[in-house]
Amino acid sequence: MGLASVVVTPVFLYGPLADITVLQATLPGLVAAEARAEGVQICCDDAPLPLAGLRRGLGAVDGWLVSEPHTVELVTFIAEALGLGRSDVITVSQGGCPVAARVFPGRPGPMDWDGQDWSRRAAPILRYAVQEILSLRGRIAAQDLCAGLPMILSRASGRVAAQTPAPADVRSATEAATVQEIACEITHAGFFLGRAYTLRHPRFDGTPSDTLRREVFVATDAALVLPYDPVRDRVLLVEQFRMGPYGRGDPRPWMLEPVAGRIDGGENPEDAAHRECLEEAGLTLRALEKISQHYCTPGYSTEFFHLFLGICDLPDLEQGRGGLATEHEDIRTHVIDFAQAMALVQSGEANNGPLILCLLWLERERARLRASA
Incomplete structure (x- = not known):
């Protein structure tokens, strides 16, 4: 007697979680289909990093439909960690056919959401935040991550800011990409975060260093x-x-x-x-x-x-x-x-x-x- 297959309701991703740069960086190998929800609008508040939400209204919202069970599990965990609310089931259109899909209501606000502006300003921050959230999956519950979300978003914002380094007129301009990162593990995950790196870095004489283990306190x-x-x-x-x-x-x-x-x-x-x-x-x-x-x-x-x-x-x-x-x-x-x-x-x-x-x-x-x- 065979086991009955589990039917997984697909999830409709819109707004911030539908940003393709976020999806590609955090869910490699993602399989998603274009879909559209009618009779809704994306809106947000005026927070520095608005996560947006859905409200009833004229028009339609384009997004992605994910159906593969493991991916559905991952995006559900992400949405819960981001505090996007309990999912509801709506009907979306995929290739002209109606499909029942779960959707997270997000954080609706009084302002219209500008996808291009959001992608330019906030997508890199959300990308790093989601990467941290997924690195803690299995170690910290989604609701506990949600409670610490301001710190996660702040750390992510710091990583984005770090991509514009100070000048290197006297010091070495050797890039971080030349460091051989062998392993990275989370040693502490609370209000603050601790990581331990195993790595080798170029020495000033051009030779590689010994393999080193270095711990870092990840602050904001x-x-x-x-x-x-x-x-x-x-x-x-x-x-x-x-x-x-x-x-x-x-x-x-x-x-x-x-x-x-x-x-x-x-x-x-x-x-x-x-x-x-x-x-x-x-x-x-x-x-x-x-x-x-x-x-x-x-x-x-x-x-x-x-x-x-x-x-x-x-x-x-x-x-x-x-x-x-x-x-x-x-x-x-x-x-x-x-x-x-x-x-x-x-x-x-x-x-x-x-x-x-x-x-x-x-x-x-x-x-x-x-x-x-």
Whole structure:
């Protein structure tokens, strides 16, 4: 007696998940058929990385129909990890014939979706995000990945930004493609991600290195801002508990810092800088001055900082509170004059690298900023 075959309902992919560059990069060997859904429209919100959704409306939406069981399983996992909602069954047209297909409603919003603009701006980010999601399949449930989606999208956005490297006028211009990557394994998958690489890289004398195993902490890009009032010649610092000093055994793990925060998926550093100043300190910036873009600890971390000075009006010298309760932030703000801030560098109380760099940069540029205020 033979086993009954399992009938798999095909899945209709539209919008972001129907982007051919995403599909080819994340699902190699994909077999899909062109299909169309009538009486619906693709819409989205105004998030930096809109994932789009379907709503009833005039017109039709073109997409792809996937039917192979393993592929259906994969795209279902991806859709659940992206938080695209519970699937529904609709009728789509394939080659002029009606077909019942599952569809994920996605994230509908008030704006019309521009497929060409989305593909240019966001498809590379989604491609890296889906690759990370699939690498964690079998290790982390889709709903848990969905809970950590902002970090996944932020890490993916950092990978895209990394494709535009800094100049190589003094350092070697040897490409990463010359590194022989033998293996890559995930050593930790939580709020943060850890990977271990087994590789060989070219040495400066042209010979290959020994086979090396190197672990890397996969973090996100971040925007950091030192708010400065050039008229009153004062800065704003934030203070909060930090795990780094605590984990090192520092008896005083509260640290003075610039305003700082993760750059969300699809967000540019400048927008992140303005957003973080509003969230952490209630400040609206008039302008930004770029200080630097740099890796923090390149020996073991992907973390990349965009440092700015934020021109703004600061209140009278005082302490305040800031941060988002939804992110469990407990932040105290300090408005102090420039001389007091530089005294913190001299005494060592300013023991945060980005803060020291921002203050030294301000010391150099302060006369110019005050003269133009």
